[in-house]
Amino acid sequence: MLTTILNLLEVAAWSGIAALGFGILFNIPKSVIFTVFMLGFTAGLIKFSLMYFNVHIVLATFIAVFFVGIICMPVAHKIHHPPVVFCIPPTIPMIPGYFAYETVLSVMNFIFMEDDQAKRVELIDTIFTNGFTMIFILISIAAGISLPMLLLRKDSVKKIEE
Amino acid sequence: MDSSKELIKTVDLLLDISSLLMVSGANTNRVNLSIYRFASALHFNTSCFISHKSIVMTVYEDNSTLSCTRVKNIPPYAINFSIISSVSKASWTAVEEHWTLDKISKEIETIKKQKRYPKLVVLIAVSLSGAGFCNIFKGDYLNMGVAFFSTFIGLLIFQLTHKEKYNVYLRIFSASLIASILASLGIIFNIGSNPQTALATSILFLVPGVALINSFTDFLDNNIINGMVRFTTGLMTVLAIALGLFIAMILFQLN
Known part of the structure; x- marks a missing residue:
């Protein structure tokens, strides 16, 4: 049990670091560095804990990103920065890089290497599984980050009462 | 100052701000909101067309026939969230404290000079x-x-x-x-x-x-x-x- 918790915390810490690295690439203000790390950490913790309890990766990603979308409103009031600045970097570690890689790999095998008919059918299965998981994760990231603002029907966080 | 000259200066400043925001990676809605805030601080109305490579903007007043339309090309994109944040803050203070044209353009110049991370x-x-x-x-x-x-x-x-x-x-x-x-x-x-x-x-x-x-x-x-x-x-x-x-x-x- 303890090792599981430690593993989850480690992977969450690395998501925080990944979020921070992208934040620095996007030149975030110095005062939001800690916020970006904490948001990346929390989002990673939510996602990987849910996945540990066998929630599907698409739903887990959506819930984690939705959490970032909601929490950014009180945080924006507290640290006085617009939400885009610290909301986009924590969602970048959610990008389904490995699924994209698997899709490219199986497309390449399908076109250039495999001649055996049975294996080609298997490859089509891999292409579709990985490709569509990737697309659904991307949709859930985009929807999760913009849904909270849409639900509140406001165009600026400043107008939302604390 | 001559009122038509002031109009030209205003439209140039607003175009500068919006192209700065587009280059830094703001979405179109945020650019529109910022322009609206700065323009209302200066008591002007604006209408604009924002595209990826250029911006067309008209600035006018409610009770006069004077208006000014200009086009600005957008330089290459370089994402910079610090600029988005500072421009957003400046737009709120400009509305609250009724900043003048000179003060806004001075503030934008200092924002432009901010250094990136090494x-x-x-x-x-x-x-x-x-x-x-x-x-x-x-x-x-x-x-x-x-x-x-x-x-x-x-x-x-x-x-x-x-x-x-x-x-x-x-x-x-x-x-x-x-x-x-x-x-x-x-x-x-x-x-x-x-x-x-x-x-x-x-x-x-x-x-x-x-x-x-x-x-x-x-x-x-x-x-x-x-x-x-x-x-x-x-x-x-x-x-x-x-x-x-x-x-x-x-x-x-x-x-």
């Missing part, structure tokens, strides 16, 4: 995030080392080619190709328990996250054209990344 800091931070990605996709510490190294060299190539003014997709392609060649060496020499993850994550630093998220929010705000442009830019970037990865995989016969 290149070495960016290199190390992004390489660490590459290693972090590798951990997320179940790589061990050796794989993370490979991912760190290939991300570092890939981003270095990306930064160096920026000075030579190569086409941006060519730069993305070469960065992705070199990063994935380096990470493929990890598979050839079988470094770590899960060398494929290092290859999959070594190219993630090029992912056009901001372009794709902005494209989606633009679609939701019914800025379809800008959303399409951003989506296409993102798609082109993804294709360039995939092509680099693809060629590295063919070179090393990975399957």
Whole structure:
């Protein structure tokens, strides 16, 4: 049990670091560095804990990103920065890089290497599984980050009462 | 001051602000909001057409026939969230404290002069995030080392080619190709328990996250054209990344 918790915390810490690295690439203000790390950490913790309890990766990603979308409103009031600045970097570690890689790999095998008919059918299965998981994760990231603002029907966080 | 001269100055300033925001990676809605706030602080009305490469804007007053329309071309994009944040703050204070034209333009000049993080800091931070990605996709510490190294060299190539003014997709392609060649060496020499993850994550630093998220929010705000442009830019970037990865995989016969 303890090792599981430690593993989850480690992977969450690395998501925080990944979020921070992208934040620095996007030149975030110095005062939001800690916020970006904490948001990346929390989002990673939510996602990987849910996945540990066998929630599907698409739903887990959506819930984690939705959490970032909601929490950014009180945080924006507290640290006085617009939400885009610290909301986009924590969602970048959610990008389904490995699924994209698997899709490219199986497309390449399908076109250039495999001649055996049975294996080609298997490859089509891999292409579709990985490709569509990737697309659904991307949709859930985009929807999760913009849904909270849409639900509140406001165009600026400043107008939302604390 | 002559009122027509003031109008010209205002439209130039507002165009400057909106092109600064577009370049820094704000979505269209945010650009519109900022223009609206600054214009209402100066007691003008504005209408504008924002596209990816240029902005057309008309500034006018309610009770006069005077108006001014100008077009501004947008320089190449460089995402910079510090600028978005400072412009947003300045727009709120401008409305609350009724800033004058000169004060706003002075503030925008200081915002423009803000320094970016040093290149070495960016290199190390992004390489660490590459290693972090590798951990997320179940790589061990050796794989993370490979991912760190290939991300570092890939981003270095990306930064160096920026000075030579190569086409941006060519730069993305070469960065992705070199990063994935380096990470493929990890598979050839079988470094770590899960060398494929290092290859999959070594190219993630090029992912056009901001372009794709902005494209989606633009679609939701019914800025379809800008959303399409951003989506296409993102798609082109993804294709360039995939092509680099693809060629590295063919070179090393990975399957």
